[in-house]
Amino acid sequence: MFRASIETFIRERLDAKLDKLADDDPRRDALIQQHQPATWLADAARRAGQIQAVTHSLKPIHPDARGSNLYCPPDTLPRHAEIGTHALAGDFTGDVVGNAAALDVYKFLKRDVDGRPLLDWMLDEDADLAAALHPDPDQSRDWIAAFTGLTRPREGGHASHTHAKQLYWLAGDDPLDDEQFRILAPLYATSLAHAVFQTLNEDRFGETAKQARQARRDKQAHPVGYREYPHLAVQKLGGTKPQNISQLNSERGGNNYLLASLPPPPWKSELQLLPSKGQGSIFDVWSKNLDVWMPAGELKRFLASNPGKTMDTRDARDELSDRIIDMVLAFSAAVQKHSPGWTAEAGIALDPDEQLWLDPHRGESDLAFREQWRRFDWPRRVCDRFGQWLNTEIRKRVKLGEDESAVQRHWASELAHHPDWLFELDQWKRWLDDLEKRERAEGVRP
Numbered sequence: 001m002f003r004a005s006i007e008t009f010i011r012e013r014l015d016a017k018l019d020k021l022a023d024d025d026p027r028r029d030a031l032i033q034q035h036q037p038a039t040w041l042a043d044a045a046r047r048a049g050q051i052q053a054v055t056h057s058l059k060p061i062h063p064d065a066r067g068s069n070l071y072c073p074p075d076t077l078p079r080h081a082e083i084g085t086h087a088l089a090g091d092f093t094g095d096v097v098g099n100a101a102a103l104d105v106y107k108f109l110k111r112d113v114d115g116r117p118l119l120d121w122m123l124d125e126d127a128d129l130a131a132a133l134h135p136d137p138d139q140s141r142d143w144i145a146a147f148t149g150l151t152r153p154r155e156g157g158h159a160s161h162t163h164a165k166q167l168y169w170l171a172g173d174d175p176l177d178d179e180q181f182r183i184l185a186p187l188y189a190t191s192l193a194h195a196v197f198q199t200l201n202e203d204r205f206g207e208t209a210k211q212a213r214q215a216r217r218d219k220q221a222h223p224v225g226y227r228e229y230p231h232l233a234v235q236k237l238g239g240t241k242p243q244n245i246s247q248l249n250s251e252r253g254g255n256n257y258l259l260a261s262l263p264p265p266p267w268k269s270e271l272q273l274l275p276s277k278g279q280g281s282i283f284d285v286w287s288k289n290l291d292v293w294m295p296a297g298e299l300k301r302f303l304a305s306n307p308g309k310t311m312d313t314r315d316a317r318d319e320l321s322d323r324i325i326d327m328v329l330a331f332s333a334a335v336q337k338h339s340p341g342w343t344a345e346a347g348i349a350l351d352p353d354e355q356l357w358l359d360p361h362r363g364e365s366d367l368a369f370r371e372q373w374r375r376f377d378w379p380r381r382v383c384d385r386f387g388q389w390l391n392t393e394i395r396k397r398v399k400l401g402e403d404e405s406a407v408q409r410h411w412a413s414e415l416a417h418h419p420d421w422l423f424e425l426d427q428w429k430r431w432l433d434d435l436e437k438r439e440r441a442e443g444v445r446p
Contacts, residue, residue: 001113001114001128002113002118002121002128002129002132002133003132005111005112005113005118006037006041006108006111006118006132006133007037009107009108009111010035010037010040011035013035013040013104014031014032014035017031018031018032038134041133041134041143042143044104044105044108044147045142045143045146045147046146047099047101047102047105048102048105048146048147048149048150049146049149049150050098050099050101050102051096051097051098051099051102051103051105051106051150052069052071052096052097052098052150052154053071053094053095053096053106053119053150053151054069054070054071054094054095054096054097054190054246055070055071055072055073055085055094055095055189055190055191055192056069056070056071056072056085056187056188056189056190056191057069057095057097057187057188057190057245057246058097058161058164058187058188059097059188059244059245059246060188060190060193060237060245060246060249060256061163061164061165061186061187061188062161062163062164062165063237063238063244063245064163065161065163065164066161066163067158067159067160067161067164067185068153068154068158068159068160069097069187070153070187071094071151071152071153072085073092073094074086074087074088074089074092075089083192084189084192085189085191085192087192088191088192088195092191092195093191093194093195093248094119094151094191095190095191095194095246095247095248095249096150096246096247096248097245097246097247100241100243100244100250103243103247103250105147106150106247107247109122109147109150119147119148119151122144122147122148123148123151125144129144130144160183160185164185165185165186166183166184166185167183167184167186168181168182168183168184169181169182169183169184190246190248190249191248193248193256193257194248194251194252196257197252197255197256197257200229200232200257203226203227203229204229208224208226209226209227212224212225212226213226215419216322216419217315219417219418219419220419221419221423229257229259229260230260231260231262232257232258232259232260233257233258233260234255234256234257234258235255235256235257235258236254236255236256237249237254237256238250238254239254242254273285273286273289273331273334273335274335274338274342275348275349275350277347277348277349278347278349279349279350280349280350280351281350281351281354281385281389282331282332282335282350282354282358283328283385283386283389284389286327286328286331287389287393289327289331291327291330292324292327292328292331295320295323295324295327296324296390296393298320299317299320299321299324299394300393300394300396300397300398301397302316302317302320303317303394303397303398304397304398318414321390321411321414322414322418324390325414325415325418325420325421326420328386328415329418329420329421329424332357332358332424333424335358335359336358336359336360336361338359340359340361340362340364340365341359341361341362341365341366342359342362343355343358343359343362344359344362344366344369351385352372352378353378353381353382353385354382354385355369356369356372356373356378357378357379357382360373360428360431360432363432363435364435370432373432374432379416379421379425380416382415383412383413383415383416384408384412386411386412386415387408387409387410387411387412387413387415388408390408390411391404391407391408391411394407
């Protein structure tokens with residue numbers, strides 16, 4: 001199995017080069033001789049010294065830096081709570097730096113055999129692999145030593161470089177004592193960066209993500225969600241020659257994702273989502289929240305621009321209203337976790353339908369409230385109130401004219417048919433059914 005994989009790799013490389021030559025080209029014979037397995041392996045073992053396997057590389061810091069790189073597989077690193085290379089575990093891809101002309105050697109060592117790359121088999125000193133490389137044990141041992149040498153640190157100890165980043169770190173307690181500082185030379189976590197790139201690409205362009213996004217646009221349920229990465233940036237490393245940085249950088253075309261460096265969102269106390277004494281609608285409370293106010297403002301500005309009556313206009317409008325609904329439902333989920341019966345407290349003047357929506361646990365002890373909930377005519381009225389509220393917000397900037405009632409019905413329908421709203425209602429129905437089933441089993445209720 002090892003021998004077949006090795007010979008297939010060499011033959012594929014030879015065929016790719018021969019395809020570029022005419023049948024009578026004199027260079028064909030020389031190429032065929034160079035790609036005899038023993039000849040190619042001997043040359044590859046010699047060139048292995050020109051490259052180095054790494055997980056943490058200096059080249060992305062500065063392409064002309066000549067300092068140390070590190071090869072630290074995830075299982076050799078401390079287990080921190082923060083995200084790092086140690087978190088990759090089994091999903092680990094090593095990188096390689098050095099002479100770009102020798103990168104084919106690393107491609108050879110990454111070749112999969114029985115679920116593991118050849119390099120791993122070599123590091124384990126597998127006897128079958130040694131026999132497949134060469135019938136002479138001494139020769140195969142020398143080749144394996146040369147190939148696995150790319151995972152070992154270079155001789156001479158670790159070193160930084162004038163082009164590298166360096167910083168002083170206070171390791172002790174006294175910043176006035178120079179001896180208590182250490183110089184740190186940060187390296188680029190290239191294996192981690194590659195895992196991030198692959199994950200984000202799958203989340204952005206994978207088939208499952210595409211189907212989930214389409215389901216949302218069609219307002220259909222879908223078994224999985226999808227992820228968005230706002231304010232994502234792309235850093236290009238290596239310019240037109242990404243292979244000069246590393247093998248993985250070359251595979252990414254030099255693209256490296258940078259997530260937005262944003263402060264954490266301000267803590268939103270649960271009480272900030274509840275109505276004040278005398279407030280009649282929860283929508284008036286939430287409309288002042290930035291997460292609702294911003295998309296509502298975008299929607300008003302978009303409609304005020306008098307866009308044409310096209311499919312693109314409708315899609316843009318519905319996407320903005322979807323963002324508003326998303327936040328409304330997120331806030332409702334937070335409010336529903338509040339202590340049961342809060343809507344019955346003195347001074348709460350919230351609309352009765354909104355009380356049924358936002359305080360469902362009140363029905364555990366308030367049977368009259370439960371009976372009203374069970375009639376289930378309130379969700380339609382809540383949707384109507386949402387439509388009225390959004391119309392009122394839009395009217396502050398846009399004249400709706402004779403179509404005002406139709407627009408209001410549209411917003412109400414958007415909420416009424418939103419899959420998250422339907423899912424929420426279904427979950428609360430199931431909860432109430434289970435509650436009453438337990439009550440009957442315990443003899444609490446007839």
